[in-house]
Amino acid sequence: MITAPQIRAARVLLGWTQERLADEARVALTALKRLESPRGLKVHEGTYDQVHRTLKNAGIQFLSSDQGVGILLLKASAQDSKPRK
Numbered sequence: 124m125i126t127a128p129q130i131r132a133a134r135v136l137l138g139w140t141q142e143r144l145a146d147e148a149r150v151a152l153t154a155l156k157r158l159e160s161p162r163g164l165k166v167h168e169g170t171y172d173q174v175h176r177t178l179k180n181a182g183i184q185f186l187s188s189d190q191g192v193g194i195l196l197l198k199a200s201a202q203d204s205k206p207r208k
Contacts, residue, residue: 125175125185126192131159133183133194148177 134144141159145152150170157164158174179185182198 127159127161127163129185129192129194130174130178133178133181133185134159136194136196137178137181137183139181144174144177147181148173150174 134141139147141155142152145155148155148170150173154166154170155174158166158170175185182196184195184197186193186195
């Protein structure tokens with residue numbers, strides 16, 4: 124399972140705001156804020172899955188080992204990292 128810090132880091136690496144990720148994932152902004160919360164607030168599994176899938180489709184690979192967790196940006200087009208107008 125991916126962590127809140129991984130989600131926040133992935134979003135920042137892509138140059139996306141919370142609003143953009145919520146829009147791209149088609150989830151409520153409040154749900155995304157709960158998901159990114161360091162307090163581990165509960166969200167519906169569907170919300171978690173949508174955010175995870177959206178970030179993977181944007182080129183984020185989530186890493187996990189016995190030494191820790193992280194993320195890797197596999198691919199990114201110039202358009203993916205630009206803020207929307």
